[in-house]
Amino acid sequence: MTLPITPHPPLPDTLIEALQTRFGSRFSRGESIRVQHGRDESIHTPILPDAVVFAESTEEVVALVQLARVHGVQLIPFGAGSSVEGHILPIHGGISVDLSGMNRILAVHNDDLDVVVEAGVTRIQLNTALRDTGLFFPIDPGADASLGGMAATRASGTNAVRYGTMRENVLGLTVVLADGSVVRTGTRARKSSAGYDLTRLFIGSEGTLGIITELSIRLHPVPEAMSAAVCAFPDVDAAVRTVIQTIQLGVPVARIELLDTLSIAAVNRHSQTTLNETPTLFFEFHGSEAAVAEQAALVQDIATELGGRDFAWATRTEDRNRLWRARHDAYFACLQLKPGARAFPTDVCVPISRLAEAIAETNEDIAQVSIPVALFGHVGDGNFHLVVLVDPDNPRDLAEAEWLNERVVGRALVMDGTCTGEHGIGIGKAKFLVREHGAEAVAVMRTLKAALDPDNLLNPGKILPPLNAGD
Known part of the structure; x- marks a missing residue:
């Protein structure tokens, strides 16, 4: 998505000289380095920083901040670049602060x-x-x-x-x-x-x-015992009701993940798995041998009553890792459903009692768009994602994705949920902040930002919506 980039002057020569002196080869204005630090996994258009500094200690970050402050230059922290909401994009220019070299376990x-x-x-x-x-x-x-x-x-x-x-x-x-x-x-x-x-x-x-x-x-x-399982369901509703009953009964599951039919089909192709291509829950249980067996048996009974079938167990470490690797690769597997597409992810979280309703209504919305949409998520805590596959150059794709996102977020907020369960606000969800928290709460956030960063030098343009956006 195209972002409102603010024109800004180039880095001052005096700052460049100071950074070269202080950081040597760990200060770079090379295009390839800047390209690496000007994009993340989000749908947003990449934006190159003016330069990159590779910091290796807190003292070096302090020195960089002090130099940037004197020259009024923005700083954008960078870790692994795996964010999906444009957190590391320098929309107002500035220097990317790469902290990957600060990798010591102290x-x-x-x-x-x-x-x-x-x-x-x-x-x-x-x-x-x-x-x-x-x-x-x-x-x-x-x-x-x-x-x-x-x-x-x-x-x-x-x-x-x-x-x-x-x-x-x-x-x-x-x-x-x-x-x-x-x-x-x-x-x-x-x-x-x-x-x-x-x-x-x-x-x-x-x-x-x-x-x-x-x-x-x-x-x-590390738990004494771990066991993982997959269970197929006739529909998403049955799978979600299994999750709700499991949580309400107080079963201390470690993980419950839902993948819909399209997600499972993508995972099978990408990871060479042979899972039933129907809505599926992935479970993991941690505890003593006896506790894990008891938890697993109870959840299997719940699932069976709701139409779950073909339980497949994985107790060996390598089998369990293979299963969860396939789940973690679901995002990249879904990208293959539309070659060349980018993912427009949603990330809502609702109270567990509203999860079935939220997903059912979301599936009704999905049926109204023409682009591929996969649904999966960490449903054990009410958090689910849509991976909406779009051609970034196709206005119709983007319009459908925006409509779907608005519907999903609006529904979550009505249900006392949140627009983001784990991805964060970044750029993409800033417009929802006032609707979720209210203008008064966002005003408090602005006060905190102004107190700690009065010159707006630290990752500007993230989290807080523009002042003309309704608060």
Whole structure:
């Protein structure tokens, strides 16, 4: 989608000289590097930053912020580039701050079940390093995202139904503010009543209030037993009602994922799986051997009563990993349904009691458009996605996708849900912020932004809608 790019002057020569002196080859204005940092997985048109700086420490981020502030140049934090709402696009120009070189695991506290990491550490890197500790980090958004980026977008993913989101799993942060000062929020204690909760302020702020450089993160013991299963259903409604009953009965499932018929067909082609091409639930159970067996049996009974069939179990690690790899590849599998297309993703979340209704009405909307639309999501916590496949150069495709998105988001908000369960606001969902939170709440957000970043230098144009957009 075309964005309202604001014309801006080139970087001042004095700033370029200072950055070259301070960062050497880790300061780049090369086109190929800028292209890599000017696009994410979103539908939005790529926009190249004026330059890229590869930072390797909090001290270097401080130095960069101080230089940028003197020259009035915007800074856009960059982790792995896997966002889907245009978070890392420099719509007002500026410098992309690549934090991927800040990838050190600073301290693992096995007895306290926490770890301190730099912002560029990715979730797979962390879990690989933890392999022999008996601990793991459960937040799994699918992509091998950086932990700093995951905190900045308040990410969650397939395990959120049991382990929560980044909000529940970050104990503290190191953040560089727009004036170059460094704030350390939280402690490694499991609870505190001391002052404002600054950690939660920065989680989900998408780099607009400060640049996260370090995180203290909660870990969890690797379960004694894990079991995964897939179950096919005659229709989406039966699958969703199975989810609702499972949650309402208090079964502590680790994951419940829904894929509709089109998604399963795409997964079969992409991953060479042989799943029944009907609406399907993916389950995972964690706990003791006895608890896992009990949970699985109870869920199978619920599913069977609602028409579920062909339960397939995976208890071996390699089989379970293969199953979840296929689920994680669903997004890319769906892209193959319309070669050359881009995905226009939706990301709503509703109270679990309204999930069946929300999905049923959404399927009625899907039937009215001409473009391929796949539905899947983390339905264990009421979060589902549409992957709407569009030709970015086709106005009709884009108009249908916009209409569908408006319908899905509007419905979620009426049901006391949210326009984004995990992707964040970025650029694409800023227009929904007032409708979700109200003008007064958005005004408070503007006050916070103005207090911490009065010159609007940190990731400008993200989260907050333009002042003429209704608030």
